[in-house]
Amino acid sequence: MLSTFADIFLTVEFFSASVRFAMPLAVASSGEIISERGGIVNIGLEGMMLAGALGGMMGSFYTNSPWVGMLCGILAGGLVAAIHAFMVVTLAADQVVSGAALNIGVLGMTTFVFRAVYGITERPIVAHFEAWPVPVLSRIPFIGPILFSQIPLVYVTYVVVALVSVVLFRTMWGLGIQSVGEHPRAADSVGLHVDRLRYMAVILCGFLAGLAGTFFSLGQLYTFIEGMTGGRGFIVLAVVIVANWSPTRAALVALLFGAAEAVGLRLQALDIGIPYHFALAFPYVLTLIVYAGLAGRTRMPHALGLPYVKD
Amino acid sequence: MNSLLRMENITKIYPGVVANDGVNLEVTEGEVHALLGENGAGKTTLMNILYGMTMPDEGRILWQGESVRIAGPKHATDLGIGMVHQHFMLVPRFTAVQNIILGTSPQKGPWLDLKNVTKQIQKLADQYDLEIDFDTEIQDLPLGMRQRVEILKALFRGAHLLVMDEPTAVLTPAEVETLFQILRNLTRQGHATIFISHKLEEVLTVSDRVTVLRDGHNVATQITREATKPGLAQLMVGRPVVLEVQKSPVRPTGKTVIDIDDIWLEREHGRDQLHGVSLRVEAGEILGLAGINGNGQRALLEVLCGLTRPARGRVTVLDTDVTGRTPREVAALNVGRIPEDRTTMGLLPPLTIWENLALEAYYREPMSRWGVLRPKVIAEFARKLVQEYDVRTPNVEVKVSSLSGGNQQKLILARELHHEPQALIVANATRGLDVGAIEYTYQRILERRDRGAGVLLISSDLEEILCLSDRIAVIHAGQIMGEILAEEADRSMVGMMMTGTRLEAIEGPALPS
């Protein structure tokens, strides 16, 4: 029994799967962090990811290039985000309500578009990303196969997380974003354009959520399935809190959740008497536990969720 | 002297209020120009117009002799006008440096090299002799230092004229001294300052000229050297002002109404702690608790009101042990509480006047019956109090947030005093109020005392303590430094205790041995 355990969990395959499951969470977290640092909660992440998944699949379907698909997915996420930005920045609508509405709306919309275009008889399989081991790096023992023998989207994520971190903390633009999330009036008083910065933050978040969505349609199933992001947008919201709004830490926390998903799948395969639904629920239960454990102990941006209205 | 700024015939009308009515203001190069006026006189409005935050309905602005239309704060900054707002515009979680450079381009390109920028800013701070801790987040800095950050922020943006809106309202006496030093320093280096205040002493101490505003009009501009305190007071209020309060001698009763017995409260950080505080307030007296803010006053207040349970010790109010009771249980005693911050502790600004007046008793008869509110009863009650306490408002449906500070204060007094409490806890109750409203508050407090209530008066305003108290206790770093009778107290002695010298240490060496 013990040896089976080690065989299943302490293997390169297990860790590699963890990374694979973690990266969509990591890249979406980066986006959510930009948005929340700018003061806008984006509950609609799930919807933006789903739009990204469909956009990615369709882009790839028509061009036969997963890279073009990826770009389409990114744009689709950004488009949904733009609606959110308009609602909460320009109209000062409640951010949670707008996000929740978008989630429901996009779930219906993507399902409708997919069926309208491709019918319900069979699902088209599209050009997708294959694992591409990075020369040299992938040959590092243990680390190499885990981190550098993945699909290209994973490498894009590494770069994105690093970039987001640098932009947020090492540029004047990042300082501006943080200021509108902490104290928009102060930002306004020194001549920063609060609304413009918040639009940018939300739409950037949408781009990254869209990118995260393409992992599912172009990296895992090579097609689109209704609601295929399976609530991961909500897990990302938890990841952001656990990571205390730091992109690099969010990537690490995402690994934890990725591992939880991998454990779940393996438990299911093991068939040791635990109903596999429990296994599938594992990451969600972890989310709940972490949420509860950290309540009130984090450094949430001060103006998070509050519309800014000039007087 | 050359004219730096002229504001001519400025008029600004808000719905229902003429905030500025044909105001003129002239500031010359290198002067400290005081803008004096009671709350609501229109000082902030005038400065918001100067800084481009609101547009005037009429009038024009001449900057260095040229007519300008100031479109926004950015424009004002570019002209060389800097503003230190009444409520600081600093991001609490940023460091001083991050706040100072926000919205500027301190370096070429988009990058932010904090180390380098800090050096640049440190140099500027040294030039103006501004002591600032650059590595700590603003939220952990004392208010005086935050203000210096605001000043440096304006200077970093090339401010030639610095506007300071009620800068002393939040400062301790020592910090006020430092601020005046800084102002003199700025003048020496060629900057002009507009210093806004409603405190006469400050205006007389620091300014070269003074313009007085009243009800949106400017009533006079004088050279400060030629002005007098009663003269300015009369210009400001529009009638002769009696700054002294009439106080009858104390009649000791020997009956304890508030008994604070060896209270301990420790917190992880900050100085707002209590280390064995004991105080006794008798019926018919005012015990003043002096001290610089943040030395345990808030902790004591929280314990007294049932918001925090002390680690050790006992509080008895009107013969009831209230230690660890809930705020509602404390409120149900015959106690009045006038808190230190009207809009966050005393009132719920987004709610209406009647709702605020009902806050402490809405759940009981007669304001509700069987758990259902009785709006008619409450409205009637509210209308009666509004009239009795002279709250200026069209009706009781008005939101509290739209009342002036003085009227908000009257509302609290009405709620807390109408039931004739036998114990009264007052904390920095006159901060930010104008002379008229302060006078009113003092009278109401004294009236309660004369009718036999015991009053605990917590205040960081030494004038207030000396003016009202029968006995004075001083708190520093969570400990009582000593207790004296008011008639034996002198300013320097209380001042020394406020900064941490024990009474024994002051009296000890002075005694002939």
Ligand SMILES: Nc1ncnc2c1ncn2[C@@H]1O[C@H](COP(=O)(O)OP(=O)(O)O)[C@@H](O)[C@H]1O
């Ligand atoms: N944004 C506003 N909307 C409506 N009325 C205002 C506004 N700002 C100020 N006022 C009113 O204008 C008057 C002058 O206010 P203000 O300039 O803040 O006075 P001061 O700074 O001298 O205390 C007050 O009666 C105030 O209620």
Ligand SMILES: [Mg+2]
């Ligand atoms: Mg003002």
